[in-house]
Amino acid sequence: MDEAAPAKRPRNAASTRGIILGAAKALLAEQGFARWGVNAIARASGYDKQLIYRYFGGMDGLAQAIAEDVSAWMETALVRPENAAPPATYAELMARVAVALLDALRSDPLAQKILVWELSAPSSLATAFSEARGKALSAWIARERGTLQRPAGIDAPMLNALLIASIQQLVLSGAASGRFLGLELKDEAGWERVRGGIAGLTRAMYQ
Secondary structure, three states, X not given: OOOOOOOOOOOOHHHHHHHXXXXXXXXXXXXXXXXXXXXXXXXXXXXXXXXXXXXXXOHXXXXXXXXXXXXXXXXXXXXXXXXXXXXXXXXXXXXXXXXXXXXXXXHOHHHHHHHHHHHHOOOHHHHHHHHHHHHHHHHHHHHHHOOOOOOOOOOHHHHHHHHHHHHHHHHHHHXXXXXXXXXXXXXXXXXXHHHHHHHHHHHHHHO
């Protein structure tokens, strides 16, 4: 049986596109990709599903728009607080990157759902989300780095991959079960311990 069409709503292009995008993000954050489809998004947004094709070209275009939105969110989440001094060393810079990434991912259920999808069902769309986050991180580092120089002999791509993988695992484990390998992640005391550990490990890796 065909699903009932959403009621018609007054619209203009920018408003309609924004409402559909917001509904798609909210649905994805709540339910993940398993039930993320054009009919569900149409119901959640209150607009006919044909408008998803009109404004985004279909689900691929909608996913790409979310990836771009995630990149913009990441850049905003990583902005250094106004009262924080610039990092004095490259090791301190990377420690701040690691902790900022941890806090950003913890704060956003949508980012967590996307991470789960990337790990469980690799695809071109999952790659788009991963690349969007990578672009935001690179922009943050370039903006904060200034004249700081990476220590000689450091295999930065490998170290960064290890750091990001460990941060993502901790965030997903905390969201799913509240613990990881005996580490309690159910309250801020546990996460403060993680922040200190991630920062200290990163400084040691980049000294």
